[in-house]
Amino acid sequence: MSERRKAAPPDPHDFLAVDAELAAEERDIRDSVRAFAARELAPSVADWFEAGTIPDPRALAKAFGELGVFGMHLDGYGCAGVSATAYGVACRELEAVDSGLRSFVSVQGSLAMAAIHKFGSAEQKQEWLPRMASGDAIGCFGLTEPDSGSDPGSMHTRARRDGADWVLDGTKMWITNGTVADAAVVWAATDDGIRGFLVPTATPGFAANTIHRKLSLRASITAELVLDGVRLPDSARLPGAAGLGAPLACLNEARYGIVWGAVGAARTCYEAALDYAGTRVQFDRPIAGFQLTQRKLADMLVDVNNAQLAALRIGRLKDAGACHHTHVSYGKFANVAAAQRVAAAARAIHGANGITLEYPVLRHMLNLETVATYEGTEDVHALSLGQAVTGVSAFR
Structure with missing residues (x-):
């Protein structure tokens, strides 16, 4: 019998090697958006959060347009037409910096542009979509x-x-x-x-x-x-839009971005806690060596990786044309709750330092309160899932 190959230890930052399942284009988009976010967004986001605004949204829109993330999952009109999974990966990398920045991109691409792309006239599409894709119009x-x-x-x-x-x-x-x-x-x-x-x-x-x-x-x-x-x-008037189903279809596109975005917020909080636990010394040893801290990190690790798996599976279903809107409800319901748990645990590990903007954890924790509410509250998505499995609506 041949000798078995010994498995390498898991990467603490991608424990289940989920990103190994990404296609080459998806990895390229991951790398380019991650590098842009680290260079252009991360150094300033705490200041923007403290100021309660984005100082120059026009310049940011142009930068996002040059990066190619506005409407990147749409076809034509200057849009890249990438896979749903690739778009999700971009949302993950943006929300790893801040939920508000991912929202900027989601609202532009998955709500405003998607509505025009799905329901607009030929003239509306030609007038607005190329300018929105480039960031020349918001x-x-x-x-x-x-x-x-x-x-x-x-x-x-x-x-x-x-x-x-x-x-x-x-x-x-x-x-x-x-x-x-x-x-x-x-x-x-x-x-x-x-x-x-x-x-x-x-x-x-x-x-x-x-x-x-x-x-x-x-x-x-x-x-x-x-x-x-x-x-x-x-x-x-958007000639193709009739009834409540039209705006809800757009909302489902934006919710899909949240499924991935929440993974990014959770990942950042987990990685910040892992780093902090390894360097913060109490009682003559790093707090990473204490059992209670390791239990928190283990729970966070599982939440981040399970959320990542859910996002990837829903992305693949969407790319295959097999994603029902309740699949997206599942992802938003599960992944936002997981991200909230991770952020809360990360804030606890950081102790008093966790309430400052020197660390990202409380900022993400506060942002996730909004993410849990918009594009359908947690309760609304729970009822959507309940209806999906029972066949009985609890809404009316």
Whole structure:
């Protein structure tokens, strides 16, 4: 019998060698986005978080455009058309730095651009998608309202016909990039159901107000959109969008990015804790040598790797055209909860140092409070999974 080959010890940073399953293009995208994030984002993100904004979002949009991450999973119009898994890997590497920065890319590519790509006219696509892909134009997505979050079908924003035009009135809330956007995809109730409109933000009656005093997702721009008699030609309507299923299809694309992004946040917290535990000395030894610390690290290791496996499997299903929206609910429900556990444990390992911006753990921990809420709360995704396995809806 031939001698068995001895297995190498697992890599603490990729314990189950999940990245070995990535294709060459996916690894190349991982490396380029990771290098960009380390060079252009990581040195400044704590300052942006503390300031509660992104100082120069236009410059950041151009940098993201040059990197090629805006709408990278879409085909044509200057978009790369890469695999869903490759897009997920990019989201992972961006959120490893900060959830707000991944949100910038997700809202541009998976909400605003995806809505135009899926439901827009040929003229709308030609006018907006190449400029958004390059970062020369910024988009936002207006669905959530002050009184309509988990139940978007109850929205109060209305669009009424007035001759050949449409007139929009209403308010949208928690809109990423709202105050810097050149165009807003706005969803409104009409006499014929919910419809989507592509609204240039310079249109009279449109206003965007920055939401201040956030304690989460601070390295991000969040706004309230106010539409007061915004008059649009019929050519501003997204012709392919009819009913609530249209915006929900866009949301599912953004949720998919969160499935991967949460892995990045969790990985950063785990790696920060692993490094800190190995260098922080108490009672004459590194705290990594204490049993309670090792148990925390073991739990974190399992959460990070299980989340990574879930993200990769859902990505492969999506690439095969076999990903149901409840698969994405599974990933968001499981991976965000895992990332929250990892962030909390990492913060505990860091002790008092964990509450400062010198370390990334509390920043990620606070950001994940938003990630757990937007694009469907934890409870909403739990009910989606419950319906998937029982066949009975608990929503109505």
